[in-house]
Amino acid sequence: MRYCSLGSGSRGNATLIEYGTTRLLVDCGFSLRATEQRLARAGLSAHQLTAILVTHEHSDHISGVERLAQRYSLPVYMTAGTRHGMGSTDLPVRLIRFGEDIDIGDIRVTPVPVPHDAREPSQFIFDSGYHRLGVLTDTGSITPLITEMYSELDALLLEANYDPHMLASGPYPRFLQARVGGALGHLSNQQAAGLLASMDTRRLQQVVIAHISEKNNRPELARQAVSSALDGWSGQLQLAAQNQGLPWQEITETTQPTIACIGSR
Template sequence: MRYCSLGSGSRGNATLIEYGRTRLLVDCGFSLRATEQRLAAAGLSPHQLTAILVTHEHSDHIKGVERLAQRYRLPVYMTAGTYLGMGETALPVELIRFGQELVIGEIRVTPVPVPHDAREPCQFIFDSGSHRLGVLTDTGMITPLITEMYSGLDALFLEANYDPLMLANGPYPPFLRARVGGQLGHLSNQQAAGLLEAIDMSALKYVAIAHISEKNNRPELALGELSRVLDGWEGELRLAVQNHGLPWQDITGNTQPHLAHIGSR
């Protein structure tokens, strides 16, 4: 199993998960043309995709979903609330129901409900049968269910959206600061680190920091906070960025301990 990010941040998100001949795209927050270009940079054609999974209806996650799905005849999976939240659309969808796993091609997918200011948001855990990858972004707080579901993973794509001091003193108006930092907003660097402290990390070898705010965070702050709780951990810590995403990460091979440097791609 391997995964990559086509881009992660407030200007667009898309994450690829691949196992065998199954390739799942989680969200598509870029225009059709930009998505095609980013897929090409990852060595793929849209024709090679198996399905699109949507976490929630915010524009930085769904901007290109409808056009990509229609042009390449891709099935789309989302919750009923997300479908309603998208508004008028002729897009046929497969509905996600919490408590029910999906089997898409060679990958078993578990949807996880998360607190976020959307109609019925979810995140996902992907299981190849021998390795498990968790994707967790756009989450306002860590719930007991999240701690339970994201324990025992081999890899984790984890939001560290903001630094509290930068958010408090940044350019956002008060209502937007309250939204981002609230229980239905995003995870701070400290909340992301707290999840790592709370979960079973005995199998965890790969962590990628995702959805970093360009105005309320800095890569070195997120990396520093997570590195602090990963002291002595023998694994790889990476960084997904807005413009270049994150290259393919193979979570099945052997790894040498590595902490990503600032600006890594």
């Protein structure tokens, strides 16, 4: 399994996951043209995509979904709440239900409910049968379910959106500071670090810091906080940027099938 970011931040988000002949695009917060350009930079055409999964209806995650799906006849998966939050659209949607895994090609997708100020937001875990990749952004707080579901991963793309001191002294008005820093907002550097500190990281090969705020954070602050929770860890820590994204990252195959897929492949 491999994955890359086409861009991550408040001006647009899109993540690619690939295993076998299956290529999934998580969110599409860029224009059609920009998405095609970013896909080309990753060595792909939109014709090669299998499906689009949508985490929630905020514009930095959905602004390009409808045009991309219609242009290339791609199925789109999202929750009923996200579909309602998108408003008027002719886009045919395949509904996601929490508690039910989805098999899309060679990848099993587990939707995870998260606290965020959207109608029915979801994040995802991707399982090839030999790899487990977690994507966790746009989450205001870490719930016990998140801690449970995001255990025993091989790779994790994790939001570290803001530094609390920068948010409090930054340009955002008070109401927006409260929204970002609230229980339905985004994860701070320290919250991201707290999740990692609570995890068993012996299997974890890679951590990618994502959705870093350009106004309320700095990459070095996010990296420092996350690194402090990974003391003694021998894996790879990287950042997904707004403009450059992150190049393809390969997850090394484990020697045993993942528990979730034993007997199901």
